Amino acid sequence: MALRHAVLAALLDEELSGYQLAKSFDLGVANFWHALPQQLYAELARLEADGLVAGREVVQETRPNKRLFKVTDEGLAELERFAASSAKPSMLRDDLAVKVQSSDLVDTGPVIAQLRERADFARAKIELFEKLLVKLRGGRVEEEFLREGERVGPYLTCLGGLVFERGYLQWCERIAGILETRSGEKERGR
Amino acid sequence: MALRHAVLAALLDEELSGYQLAKSFDLGVANFWHALPQQLYAELARLEADGLVAGREVVQETRPNKRLFKVTDEGLAELERFAASSAKPSMLRDDLAVKVQSSDLVDTGPVIAQLRERADFARAKIELFEKLLVKLRGGRVEEEFLREGERVGPYLTCLGGLVFERGYLQWCERIAGILETRSGEKERGR
DNA sequence: TCATGATACTCAAGAATCTGACTATTCATA
DNA sequence: TATGAATAGTCAGATTCTTGAGTATCATGA
Numbered sequence: 190m191a192l193r194h195a196v197l198a199a200l201l202d203e204e205l206s207g208y209q210l211a212k213s214f215d216l217g218v219a220n221f222w223h224a225l226p227q228q229l230y231a232e233l234a235r236l237e238a239d240g241l242v243a244g245r246e247v248v249q250e251t252r253p254n255k256r257l258f259k260v261t262d263e264g265l266a267e268l269e270r271f272a273a274s275s276a277k278p279s280m281l282r283d284d285l286a287v288k289v290q291s292s293d294l295v296d297t298g299p300v301i302a303q304l305r306e307r308a309d310f311a312r313a314k315i316e317l318f319e320k321l322l323v324k325l326r327g328g329r330v331e332e333e334f335l336r337e338g339e340r341v342g343p344y345l346t347c348l349g350g351l352v353f354e355r356g357y358l359q360w361c362e363r364i365a366g367i368l369e370t371r372s373g374e375k376e377r378g379r
Numbered sequence: 380m381a382l383r384h385a386v387l388a389a390l391l392d393e394e395l396s397g398y399q400l401a402k403s404f405d406l407g408v409a410n411f412w413h414a415l416p417q418q419l420y421a422e423l424a425r426l427e428a429d430g431l432v433a434g435r436e437v438v439q440e441t442r443p444n445k446r447l448f449k450v451t452d453e454g455l456a457e458l459e460r461f462a463a464s465s466a467k468p469s470m471l472r473d474d475l476a477v478k479v480q481s482s483d484l485v486d487t488g489p490v491i492a493q494l495r496e497r498a499d500f501a502r503a504k505i506e507l508f509e510k511l512l513v514k515l516r517g518g519r520v521e522e523e524f525l526r527e528g529e530r531v532g533p534y535l536t537c538l539g540g541l542v543f544e545r546g547y548l549q550w551c552e553r554i555a556g557i558l559e560t561r562s563g564e565k566e567r568g569r
Numbered sequence: 570t571c572a573t574g575a576t577a578c579t580c581a582a583g584a585a586t587c588t589g590a591c592t593a594t595t596c597a598t599a
Numbered sequence: 600t601a602t603g604a605a606t607a608g609t610c611a612g613a614t615t616c617t618t619g620a621g622t623a624t625c626a627t628g629a
Binding site: 194195198201221223265271272273277280281283284285286289293294300303310335339340341348355359360363370 | 384385387388391411412413462465468469470471472473474475476478480481482483485489490497500525526529530531532533535536538539542545546547549550554560561
């Protein structure tokens with residue numbers, strides 16, 4: 190029961206449909222929570238059944254109709270309880286690190302390629318986050334916004350995503366460089 | 380089928396029992412993979428049944444007997460295939476970030492406390508990683524070790540863990556400071 | 570005009586994960 | 600000398616997550 194709270198937190202700022210929510214989990218919220226669309230639809234249904242979110246049908250002419258969900262007072266109370274409860278340590282699962290861990294005993298070629306790919310991805314994400322931050326603080330300088338802005342939560346988590354991606358980017362570049370040098374040395378050594 | 384590869388990677392350097400493996404997943408490997416002991420015991424059983432690891436009973440006098448596992452050639456071949464296959468994007472799930480996301484609408488007191496706790500945890504982990512790095516490079520300076528060392532995989536993932544925890548630490552401290560200032564302002568504003 | 574791709578969802582089945590309890594022995598410590 | 604922590608696991612059941620396939624409409628571009 191933890192996806193529930195991630196969904197509630199994601200719905201705090203705007204009413205979203207399941208489809209939009211899925212997109213936001215693939216971009217913004219994905220910094221700190223991962224879920225597939227199917228899970229989100231299912232979770233929204235459960236949340237609605239429990240009265241933590243309220244859905245309303247929006248009829249569209251040019252596209253299929255959709256249901257928009259917003260957090261209810263009960264939902265907010267649930268988030269309040271969650272925030273006060275003890276947090277589980279953050280959980281990370283990273284395929285690429287598993288490959289790096291075994292990199293002395295397997296062919297490093299594909300691992301280096303994947304590190305470079307991941308670095309590109311991180312660069313794209315960083316750019317996206319930087320734009321999002323500018324948008325969220327709406328003209329104000331950061332310090333002023335963080336002191337006086339009404340809604341800073343998403344900004345703060347976006348800062349977290351930025352820190353994470355910048356760290357990951359540096360790591361990828363450094364490790365790719367090291368593995369490349371080492372595989373070069375090995376060639377010459379033969 | 381992804382925990383398998385994390386387990387194989389963790390067993391590359393030493394023969395471990397399920398119990399020891401569980402410990403290492405709680406400390407070192409936990410940088411990039413999370414799993415509970417029960418899962419590890421089950422996965423070891425499956426890996427052994429598939430011939431990817433080999434277990435041997437070690438009789439102990441002063442403690443309960445244990446079974447040590449090592450990676451077989453087949454296991455290594457499986458890791459090789461895994462390293463060459465495309466990686467899934469790293470998956471993060473972070474309770475604390477969910478709480479920060481909703482921090483404008485819930486009581487920030489407990490969130491700030493949790494950020495400080497997490498910061499302490501990160502500091503402890505950083506110290507641990509730094510010691511581990513010194514141990515892994517065994518007297519040599521980093522550059523030399525990374526160029527000429529025979530087994531650098533665990534060192535590289537440890538570097539990753541360090542980058543991650545340092546980033547997380549900075550984020551926690553900064554966010555805790557911001558939320559504290561804001562809650563102070565609010566008090567005075569009443 | 571025909572094929573994508575985007576919007577907006579749904580369903581079922583199976584794999585993976587988590588919760589919680591249990592067994593048994595030894596070591597340290599209060 | 601009891602008490603709790605550490606070693607070394609096992610088991611069942613519930614929940615969660617992932618895989619894979621479908622439905623239907625509209626817009627865009629080749």
